[in-house]
Amino acid sequence: MSAVDQQAPSGATARDVVEQASRRRTFAVISHPDAGKSTLTEALALHARVIGQAGAVHGKAGRRGTVSDWMDMEKARGISITSAALQFEYADAVVNLLDTPGHSDFSEDTYRVLTAVDAAVMLIDAAKGLEAQTMKLFAVCRHRGIPVITVVNKWDRPGKDALELMDEISERTGLTPTPLTWPVGIAGDFRGVLDRRDGSYRRFTRTAGGATIAPEETLSAEAAADREGEPWQQAVEEVELLGASGQDHEQSLFLDGVTTPVLFASAVSNFGVGALLDTLVGMAPAPTGVTTADGGTREVTDPFSAFVFKVQAGMDTAHRDRLAFIRICSGVFERGMVVTHARTGRPFATKYAQHVFGRERESIDTAYPGDVVGLVNAAALGVGDTLYAERPVTYPPLTTFAPEHFAVCRGRDTGKHKQFRRGIEQLDSEGVVQVLRSDRRGDGAPVLAVVGPMQFEVATHRMENEFGAAVDLDRLPYSIAMRTDEASAPVVATARNAEVLQRTNGEYVAVFGDKWGLRVFKEKHPDLLLESLVAAQL
Numbered sequence: 001m002s003a004v005d006q007q008a009p010s011g012a013t014a015r016d017v018v019e020q021a022s023r024r025r026t027f028a029v030i031s032h033p034d035a036g037k038s039t040l041t042e043a044l045a046l047h048a049r050v051i052g053q054a055g056a057v058h059g060k061a062g063r064r065g066t067v068s069d070w071m072d073m074e075k076a077r078g079i080s081i082t083s084a085a086l087q088f089e090y091a092d093a094v095v096n097l098l099d100t101p102g103h104s105d106f107s108e109d110t111y112r113v114l115t116a117v118d119a120a121v122m123l124i125d126a127a128k129g130l131e132a133q134t135m136k137l138f139a140v141c142r143h144r145g146i147p148v149i150t151v152v153n154k155w156d157r158p159g160k161d162a163l164e165l166m167d168e169i170s171e172r173t174g175l176t177p178t179p180l181t182w183p184v185g186i187a188g189d190f191r192g193v194l195d196r197r198d199g200s201y202r203r204f205t206r207t208a209g210g211a212t213i214a215p216e217e218t219l220s221a222e223a224a225a226d227r228e229g230e231p232w233q234q235a236v237e238e239v240e241l242l243g244a245s246g247q248d249h250e251q252s253l254f255l256d257g258v259t260t261p262v263l264f265a266s267a268v269s270n271f272g273v274g275a276l277l278d279t280l281v282g283m284a285p286a287p288t289g290v291t292t293a294d295g296g297t298r299e300v301t302d303p304f305s306a307f308v309f310k311v312q313a314g315m316d317t318a319h320r321d322r323l324a325f326i327r328i329c330s331g332v333f334e335r336g337m338v339v340t341h342a343r344t345g346r347p348f349a350t351k352y353a354q355h356v357f358g359r360e361r362e363s364i365d366t367a368y369p370g371d372v373v374g375l376v377n378a379a380a381l382g383v384g385d386t387l388y389a390e391r392p393v394t395y396p397p398l399t400t401f402a403p404e405h406f407a408v409c410r411g412r413d414t415g416k417h418k419q420f421r422r423g424i425e426q427l428d429s430e431g432v433v434q435v436l437r438s439d440r441r442g443d444g445a446p447v448l449a450v451v452g453p454m455q456f457e458v459a460t461h462r463m464e465n466e467f468g469a470a471v472d473l474d475r476l477p478y479s480i481a482m483r484t485d486e487a488s489a490p491v492v493a494t495a496r497n498a499e500v501l502q503r504t505n506g507e508y509v510a511v512f513g514d515k516w517g518l519r520v521f522k523e524k525h526p527d528l529l530l531e532s533l534v535a536a537q538l
């Protein structure tokens with residue numbers, strides 16, 4: 001019997017795992033807020049016929065109910081804070097689409113989701129080009145070596161010149177854009193796209209409100225020239241220019257993060273969405289071996305392993321439960337299997353495993369590398385934890401961003417001491433906020449540290465509504481957090497406008513009022529450990 005025919009305990013052979021993993025495409029759509037991420041997510045799901053009519057996933061004010069926006073706060077603000085995963089089949093592939101919050105205050109959450117994907121789709125608004133959050137997200141993808149497919153959205157509306165947008169991408173991100181399709185008609189006069197792969201013309205047809213899949217008409221180059229005249233001619237000339245400057249797709253350069261394939265779309269009309277799915281299936285990488293904490297590689301055919309990239313509670317008021325989202329790295333996952341929780345060494349039973357997308361849940365029986373599974377009632381699991389079967393493995397801890405805002409948190413009602421503690425512990429293990437403590441302040445007054453102030457709002461909202469412990473936050477005058485250690489801590493604590501706090505895992509964090517104070521102190525004490533944490537911007 002060859003190695004690939006050997007059976008895992010689940011009955012699946014390594015050959016099955018390789019075959020299933022190679023069908024998987026796990027990605028996230030990332031963008032600056034308002035570029036059309038929710039609209040595109042909805043359109044992708046619609047294309048894969050997960051939902052009958054657009055509007056079932058996306059839920060901005062005035063639209064139909066939503067699957068992905070679950071908190072009152074999200075509804076009120078019309079933003080998506082939480083992340084969920086949507087799985088669907090397309091062609092012969094199994095697509096896992098991970099949702100990310102668009103607002104920069106939740107960039108740490110977005111970063112965690114990006115640890116669980118194999119590719120990213122970067123959505124750009126044709127009129128606005130690269131925006132602040134787009135630039136940060138490009139940097140995160142570069143840092144993590146995630147290949148990026150770029151989609152220029154809203155081409156149905158007046159916007160920038162297509163060639164100028166390509167220059168902007170290459171100058172500001174360092175990635176060479178290699179358009180796969182090219183628009184026929186300027187932004188605002190979207191006729192369709194020239195498909196550079198075969199020279200054909202895909203004509204743009206509007207559907208009423210973009211609620212159904214747009215019928216796509218494909219024409220030959222000759223027919224396109226007859227039909228569109230000048231705009232087609234211009235597209236042909238521009239495509240020649242792209243070819244002359246070497247902006248052609250080459251798979252290895254894309255996978256290495258040197259180039260980014262580009263598509264033009266109108267998500268609201270569902271145009272370009274089919275082309276994006278075809279590109280994902282045809283070009284985005286399937287899951288491969290994952291680097292472990294000790295620098296080794298866990299291959300997809302190794303026994304089951306996964307890591308928690310998100311923990312979330314109270315997603316549904318009907319089920320006040322706690323979900324841990326895992327990304328499977330190797331082997332086969334079968335519901336009911338008992339795995340090991342690497343951090344504690346304890347067994348973890350996976351009786352309730354689900355696919356989760358917002359409020360929609362569905363039991364999951366089997367899953368493969370690349371898939372995302374929601375584990376219900378996973379009170380023991382924290383963000384970054386590893387689960388494995390048979391052969392032990394631990395994945396590297398997820399990066400914590402340097403917080404920039406700090407506040408002391410106190411329960412309003414001292415009688416609710418237990419609820420307060422439970423709530424704080426929960427928010428800490430979910431990574432909603434970072435919880436820092438010091439002997440000076442005691443357990444009853446932890447310091448909450450965040451990257452963006454909106455995280456404070458989520459924390460206070462949840463403490464009151466979910467845990468029944470209303471809290472008051474007193475902002476502290478700090479803006480910088482540095483890593484320090486036990487030996488340095490007593491001296492650092494004497495610095496002006498500074499203090500030393502500790503994370504739940506024992507790590508020491510020194511907080512300072514401003515960078516000048518920090519600089520003066522460092523000059524005076526060059527021997528003390530004061531290291532930068534990962535900046536939110538990277």
Ligand code: G4P
Pocket residue numbers: 031032033034035036037038039040060061062063102153154155156157265266267268269
């Ligand atoms: P986000 O998740 O990235 O924040 O963006 P979202 O999908 O909510 O889209 C932001 C706005 O842009 C929405 O309009 C949406 O309809 C519009 N939009 C998205 N894609 C396209 C497109 O291809 N063409 C055009 N013209 N508009 C697009 P809104 O008025 O803010 O909301 P709504 O009332 O339409 O829901």
